[in-house]
Amino acid sequence: MxxxxxxxxxxxxxxxxxxxxxxxxxxxxxxxxxxxxxxxxxxxxxxxxxxxxxxxxxxxxxxxxxxxxxxxxxxxxxxxxxxxxxxxxxxxxxxxxxxxxxxxxxxxxxxxxxxxxxxxxxxxxxxxxxxxxxxxxxxxxxxxxxxxxxxxxxxxxxxxxxxxLPGLPLDGGRMLRAGVWKVTRNSGTGTLAAAWFGRGLAVVLVVGPLALALSTGQEPSWSMMLWSVLLASFIWIGASQSLRVARVRARMPQLQARTLARRAIPVTSEVPLAEAMRRARQAEAGAIVVVDHEGSPIAIVSESAVTATPEQRRPWVTVGSLARTLEPSLVLRADLSGEALLDAMRGAPSGEYLLVERGGDIFGVLVTADVNRVFSGV
Structure with a gap:
């Protein structure tokens, strides 16, 4: 295989x-x-x-x-x-x-x-x-x-x-995918066609030997049926995974950092969380960036940490205590999209990323949960 x-x-x-x-x-x-x-x-x-x-x-x-x-x-x-x-x-x-x-x-x-x-x-x-x-x-x-x-x-x-045999994840399935891709000029269409052929092949692998044995009046060989079920399971799982990949790729055009970004407000680290949240609501912003006294970003307030902080404690908790220091890998260009954006996020897993323009100006904050929602249901 x-x-x-x-x-x-x-x-x-x-x-x-x-x-x-x-x-x-x-x-x-x-x-x-x-x-x-x-x-x-x-x-x-x-x-x-x-x-x-x-x-x-x-x-x-x-x-x-x-x-x-x-x-x-x-x-x-x-x-x-x-x-x-x-x-x-x-x-x-x-x-x-x-x-x-x-x-x-x-x-x-x-x-x-x-x-x-x-x-x-x-x-x-x-x-x-x-x-x-x-x-x-x-x-x-x-x-x-x-x-x-x-x-x-x-x-x-x-x-x-x-x-x-023409069905993913077998080599013949990839060859079929290449053929459909060539004709339709769409690799996603090729993947869908080859994956569904793979699912059909998996069904045939189980039903075929069983039907052949019954039609000839013979008892099915247990070893043959075991191999058939194992191979069919492998092909079905591989084909299903290919279908999911095709659906994910179909949504790639929606994955644009600039479109998914949340507006962010800058605050210094000593500002109480309650006050920072008030300013964010007033500015209709969905994220908080911690800046130094010269206005340069130094950290991002974690949304999960904010959610976990009880409301009665928010006036006494500073945003600096709930923020993650901005490492270079957490600062992404606002014009990233598609697989380039996913690769950047995989390289530095985090709940939030700071998006900046090419000149270094803050554009907003990209929240991982918002990216995940693009692919929900896939």
Whole structure:
């Protein structure tokens, strides 16, 4: 399973190396699927190697699980190498329960590049399948190398073909997205189309094997149904996440610091909170900025701290005691918008930011809660 996403946990697992300068991690969940593959593949190994001891057949099955994840790693590296060729930053690769994740931190700028990055993984898997098919014919039947190579080429063929299915978060879904993006000239439309295809694919993965078994009068294989449900769940969750991302991006034009800003009044730090709030109401302002005696801003009064202060104490509490010192990262340009604004806020999480004009004049205060309301319901 292969996807590309910039959002993963900060501690993804055990670090294994840096091929092509890209950190590779293995999640502890890999041990679960390695054990499952070993257990389910061992009977087939035993049947093809009848003269081998049971312990040996389990070892061969485990080696197959390791080699399969090496194939997955090569699949993900193909995505990353092509992405870096286009100048896209790659954070890391993580191998986990259902395959691998390439963490590409920025989306390609054009549909053609999106298609190329997505297609690189399945293409490499199919190439590995072809090489393995040829190699299996050159190895003696009934030997451990033949068993491993045969299963690996079949597995790479399955991985390559499966990832070409047209639905996010699979590579084929990203290729479909690129195609719709090219036709409509709208990446959001491409994401919506590919995500809904992904949801449909998830339903087919569960219903299809069950319907096939019932139509032939056979009992569904528990292992096949387990894999179907796992894969369908992964695809459904990934497609749903893509839909949310598309909705968020659709609201990006509304994200303008200047439009969302609250008018602010300047007060010195020794002014009582009650008096500062009176001045704010009189000026129809929604924020309070603490300034020094020369009028330069030095802090922003926290809205949450004001709310938490009982009304009877407000005449005795100074605004300076409820303010956060203005670090440089909390001072943003008033003309920021879209992802540039979000990136600036992510770089310095806070409840409030001071907005200034290019000349340094105070424009107002941006409250994080107001930004969050733009995306409410997404």
């Amino acid at each position: 292969s996807t590309q996403t910039p959002q993963r946990p900060e501690s993804p697992g055990l670090r294994m190396g840096r091929p092509f300068g890209i950190p590779v991690y293995v999640s502890p969940t890999w041990l679960i699927v390695a054990a499952f593959i070993t257990y389910t593949f061992q009977p087939q190994v035993a049947a093809e190697l009848p003269d081998r001891e049971t312990v040996i057949t389990y070892v061969v099955a485990f080696v197959f699980a390791v080699f399969l994840y090496v194939s997955v790693l090569l699949h993900e590296l193909a995505h990353c190498v092509v992405a870096r060729h286009f100048g896209l930053p790659v954070k890391r690769i993580t191998l986990y329960l259902l395959g691998g994740v390439s963490e590409i931190e920025r989306e390609p700028e054009t549909p053609a590049r999106e298609f190329a990055v997505a297609f690189a993984g399945p293409l490499l898997s199919l190439v590995l399948a072809g090489v393995g098919f040829v190699a299996s014919d050159l190895l003696p039947v009934g030997t451990i190398p033949h068993v491993l190579v045969w299963q690996l080429w079949v597995s790479n063929l399955i991985v390559g073909v499966f990832n070409l």
